[in-house]
Amino acid sequence: MNSEKAALYIPAIFLMTLLFAGTPQVFAQETGSAKKWGPKFSLEYRPDRSRSLARFDALVPLWQKTNALVYSDLRYIDVSGTGFEGNLGLGYRKLQHNLPLFGGDWIWGAYGFFDRRKTSFENYFSQWTLGTELLTPNWSLRANGYFPETTGYIVGTRPGPGGGGGPTLSGTTVVAGAGSTTIVDKEWALPGFDVEVGYGIKTIPDHVLWLYAGYFKFDRSETAEISGPRVRFEYRMQNLLDWKGSEITFGAEIRDDDIGGTDGLVLARLRIPIGKKLDAPAQGFERKMTEFVQRDVDVVTLVDIAETRGAGAPPIIVDPDTGEPLNVYIVNNDGTGDCTQNNPCRISDVEADSSYGTGDVIVLVDSSGNIVGDIDLTTTVGSLGSDRRQVVGVGNDPEGNIVLTLSSGDQLNLNGLGARPTLEGTLTLANESQIRGFDIVSPGTAITGNGVNGVQIRDINVVNAQINALRIEGLAEVSVSDFSVQQVGGDAIDLSGTSGEFDFNMIDISGLGNGTGLNLNGSSANVGVNTLNITGTGAEGSTGVDMGGATGTLSVTNAGTIQNVVTGFDFDANSNATLNYQNGIINAGIPVNTVGVINGEYNFIDTTFIKDNNLSLQTGFGGNMYFVDATGNGLGTPDNPTSADFVETNATEGDIIFLVEEGGTGNIFATEGLVLRNNQQLLGFAAGDAIVDFTGVNPQFQGRFAYTISDPTGNGSATLSNNGGAAALLLASDVQVRDFSISTVGESDGIFGENFTNANIQNIQVTNAGSHGIKLVGATGSVRISDSSFVNAFGEGLEIIGGDAEIRVENSVILDSQTNQLIDIADTSGGSIRFDAATTISTSNIRGIRFTNIQGDLEFNGPVDIQVSSDAGVTATGLGTSTVSFNDRLDIKTRSGSGLIVSGGILNIAGGSIAATGGTGITASNTTVDIILDSLSATDGTDGLNLTNVTGTITILDRTP
Incomplete structure (x- = not known):
């Protein structure tokens, strides 16, 4: 609430308090008669589509006798926004009984008000209101006349028709087009009248529905007419909760006129009696003597055209919020003029100008090279503001033309300003600044x-900014x-x-x-x-x-x-x-x-x-990448690789090492073999570009974080070797190894891992290993070997000792051993080992396959071909509770030993053949078997079958003793 409204509330409340006190001076009455009518207070709220209104109303009897009343009616109306109004009224009512017209009883009255209103345009209007009324128990007739002051107040001016086009410049000041007209708008209070008739319908005791219809007309010669019909209903509930004289009303009103169109409102009203208890309070129809006067709620005002001023000096265009005149300054590097297009000035001239204020525009022109200097749009001159300022250039317009949209909403055309300008300095922004259409070169920001x-x-194009x-x-x-x-x-x-x-x-x-x-x-x-x-x-x-x-x-x-x-x-x-x-x-x-x-x-x-x-070399997920080749001694980048010994010493857990085939320089040697650390990856380029996938490593990041790493030389697979040590490559936990070859020196393994957890070995080619092709000791977790080959190792091609890992061998080749078993698995404590159907297992050298004291299942899902010159083809002893299954073909041919030896556990063979020379075809004890063979043969005086405590079935389709 603003201060003016508050100032009106204070005396209004004081006066109402005085009147409600019920002093003899206020409630003068005929000598000897009892008081019937006391003061009442009313609070009403009525919103419509354009505003909401709250009305405070006090009706106070000033003089009364048995059938007559003089009263005052004081009102304060608070309107949403800045407007408000006060009414001071005085009225007289006369009660008549037993007349033939209007049901026998009726009240007639007359009243007058002095009204004072402040509108939303902050104009004040005074008005006299006179009215008369006729009331019966079921009917209500009223007529009001409104007589306001005749003064109109200017609320604004705007460009009118005619004249020479849009805005232009007068010096640096923006003015409306030359010769244009100006329309002046004024606000007026309108005289007029309204009439209304109402009819009441009783519903239940103390409840009445009133229906009203009326007509209004307000008109002044200087304005349009406001006139039309109005209908209203009110539902009144009296004496609620046994509070005598109280009343709550709910209602709605619809009106129609040519200015406001059809409009509606709803209303809610509370009326209560105030003051001392009455001697003989009015009953029935007599209570209508203190019913509040029905009249228009406020002084009716309208804004209309007052005059159209002819062509003359063009009006200055101003910033709509501050009213400051708008200026446009033309600036180049060495101007000394008045900041016009024909006579530009410098930036410093603008910032010192006493008219430089809110919404002003600096136009940069390229007529003398770069415009050197800083522009600070927060600079203020005197009491003028700095908001909504602009700095503009012509941009890339080939004609050097520009259209300025000013803070007033007007558009100003400037033509022939030259090429795109360049500011050499710093530009400091203010609130609602606009900058466009030029380049900036800055020694700072x-x-x-x-x-x-x-x-x-x-x-905006910023070139060579030294800071930001x-x-x-x-x-x-x-x-x-x-x-x-x-x-x-x-x-x-x-x-x-x-x-x-x-x-x-x-x-x-x-x-x-x-x-x-x-x-x-x-x-x-x-x-x-x-x-x-x-x-x-x-x-x-x-x-x-x-x-x-x-x-x-x-x-x-x-x-x-x-x-x-x-x-x-x-x-x-x-x-x-x-x-x-x-x-x-x-x-x-x-x-x-x-x-x-x-x-x-x-x-x-x-x-x-x-x-x-x-x-x-950082991955962004907690590790580094290193590139290694045969002769590298650099930082480990693709363009400057390092050595295997360097990464073994300097690479940490989680790092990724790439082996690069340099071309013509031989193998990549690790002095004692390359020893990996946990979570490392050792990758080559045998399959082309390498892909490193970090997807899911950090759950806060969504997307596929797969980095494609190109082969720096394009030479493909590199070969890792060693000068000594136990193996060319030594595994750690959670490592990935793929896409390169291994060649060993001396009696060393191709790949060796001991007491590690989890490994993924893919596309690794190990040939002629000095000892084992791959040896895993005490492995746990998951070990996957895929797309790899272990060929012609001096010792075992694959040896697994101890551990309980889940080991999977997929699409790989295990071929020939020079001096020992092709596959040797011993002393495992659990887990399982499976060879898929695409894996080739074959040997034609000295020994075949051996399983000793294993726990956990063992599956061969592809063909196994064993041709050996010494010892048994397959030895599976101490199987315990394990199951060994050959689910494809098992073909064994020996030249000096048994074909198959098995004890303990379960042995399944789905097909194949056994041909033993110098030994038994099948020797089985304390085991359960399910064997199907195409043929079984044993020569040189040995038995085809030697079974001890064996259960299950053996099916030989063609047995040769």
């Missing part, structure tokens, strides 16, 4: 602002479109630590040095970007987008490309933001740095990641 709102930046292209601080609201940055020493767009709302469209940043393209570090702002392209120079420390410690949101649509930077997106342990970056391309040393992030949601779905290891 090109554009800066602190706590600015409503800012618009359009078609755009730096915003504090709580801000900024919109940026068609913004390009070429060469920047620090951050291109720095929003670090900000809050508020930022909207970007078509952002292109190139030549980024060691700074950040979009810096949101520590920001809580909500940022939207449509198309973001960032190209760096590969400088150390360069970052595409920094969201370290960010807690706001970033949504990038039509994401664009981030390339040639060390880090694409950077996060840290304090990040707790929401990111949506989809369908983009990120080509960086570290495409996304996720290390330490435990909060937030970061969506990179359908984004393509390309890792440039020449910019950084």
